[in-house]
Amino acid sequence: MASPELGEMLAFAPFQGGIWEMSAEMAADRGRKLGGRVAVVTGGARGIGFAIAARLAEEGAAVVLADMRVETAREAAASIRAGGGEAAALPVDIGDNASVAALAAEVDRLHGRCEILVNNAAISDTTGIDRMTMERYHEVIRVNQDGAIRVTVAFLPLLRKAGPGRRILNIASIMGLRGSPDAIPYSTAKGAIVNFTRALACDLAPDGIMVNAIAPGFVDTPMSILADGSHEYNADWFRDIYVKYGRIPLRRFGKPADMAGPAYFLCSDDAQYVTGQILSVDGGVSATF
Numbered sequence: 001m002a003s004p005e006l007g008e009m010l011a012f013a014p015f016q017g018g019i020w021e022m023s024a025e026m027a028a029d030r031g032r033k034l035g036g037r038v039a040v041v042t043g044g045a046r047g048i049g050f051a052i053a054a055r056l057a058e059e060g061a062a063v064v065l066a067d068m069r070v071e072t073a074r075e076a077a078a079s080i081r082a083g084g085g086e087a088a089a090l091p092v093d094i095g096d097n098a099s100v101a102a103l104a105a106e107v108d109r110l111h112g113r114c115e116i117l118v119n120n121a122a123i124s125d126t127t128g129i130d131r132m133t134m135e136r137y138h139e140v141i142r143v144n145q146d147g148a149i150r151v152t153v154a155f156l157p158l159l160r161k162a163g164p165g166r167r168i169l170n171i172a173s174i175m176g177l178r179g180s181p182d183a184i185p186y187s188t189a190k191g192a193i194v195n196f197t198r199a200l201a202c203d204l205a206p207d208g209i210m211v212n213a214i215a216p217g218f219v220d221t222p223m224s225i226l227a228d229g230s231h232e233y234n235a236d237w238f239r240d241i242y243v244k245y246g247r248i249p250l251r252r253f254g255k256p257a258d259m260a261g262p263a264y265f266l267c268s269d270d271a272q273y274v275t276g277q278i279l280s281v282d283g284g285v286s287a288t289f
């Protein structure tokens with residue numbers, strides 16, 4: 001159990017850096033910068049994918065929330081529309097070739113192009129080498145690694161016939177940049193996404209398609225719920241190592257909204273000379289040791 005002192009420290013920590021705040025000027029500037037662009041976000045039904053999709057919609061993009069949780073995606077799309085954005089939900093299993101081909105065909109039918117592709121969908125995994133079966137390994141790779149590549153291949157024709165501002169944004173992880181225990185398939189897949197991003201950026205530069213990734217740190221989403229139902233944030237090891245001893249310099253879990261701004265930047269016209277880059281959005285975790 002966490003000591004009372006630690007609990008006290010967390011409750012009364014004077015430093016609350018990094019909380020999202022928006023000035024009136026920033027708010028007024030938001031609106032139509034992605035107007036006329038079609039954005040497809042895999043795993044857009046909830047969590048980080050939804051936060052990114054909502055931000056892209058806020059900036060004027062017509063977003064497609066492509067997810068295997070179809071009902072959740074429909075509700076999410078409805079909430080974006082209720083806020084004045086343009087959004088639709090489509091079903092997909094990014095682990096399946098036919099399902100991904102059907103998604104690309106439907107986006108083609110609806111919009112005829114795709115300016116922004118966000119490869120966000122993934123599953124969590126906490127398997128270390130001793131507990132891992134090859135079946136589990138291949139399952140995580142099929143979704144988390146091959147899924148992003150499969151979707152990219154299927155959407156390339158739609159990106160190539162799209163208008164200006166063409167972007168691919170992959171959602172990697174700090175786990176793809178650093179090692180940590182009990183995460184062999186997940187870390188392997190995310191490491192692959194990191195270098196897929198760099199290699200793809202080279203291949204697609206002649207097409208004017210910028211390819212970048214964000215590497216989130218610890219973000220409070222349904223993925224943060226551990227196998228036993230508890231939240232990672234409440235684990236003693238997490239609070240001790242990451243908060244008490246400063247391994248998250250900003251001393252808090254990330255929120256999905258913290259991912260949205262950096263994701264938007266990489267999808268925007270402000271990032272037209274940025275490609276092949278991995279932006280860690282992690283409260284400083286990867287800056288320390």
Ligand SMILES: NC(=O)c1ccc[n+]([C@@H]2O[C@H](COP(=O)([O-])OP(=O)(O)OC[C@H]3O[C@@H](n4cnc5c(N)ncnc54)[C@H](O)[C@@H]3O)[C@@H](O)[C@H]2O)c1
Pocket residue numbers: 042043044045046047048049066067068069092093094095119120121122123143147171172173174215216217218219220221222223224
């Ligand atoms: N939450 C974190 O702490 C964290 C940290 C680093 C990276 N990430 C990455 O961020 C991304 C989003 O994660 P999240 O935390 O929002 O997770 P989440 O579980 O809340 O959301 C993932 C979404 O992807 C969808 N999905 C999963 N498998 C799919 C499939 N085969 N086909 C279609 N949709 C599928 C789910 O239905 C869900 O809506 C993932 O790539 C994840 O690896 C998350």
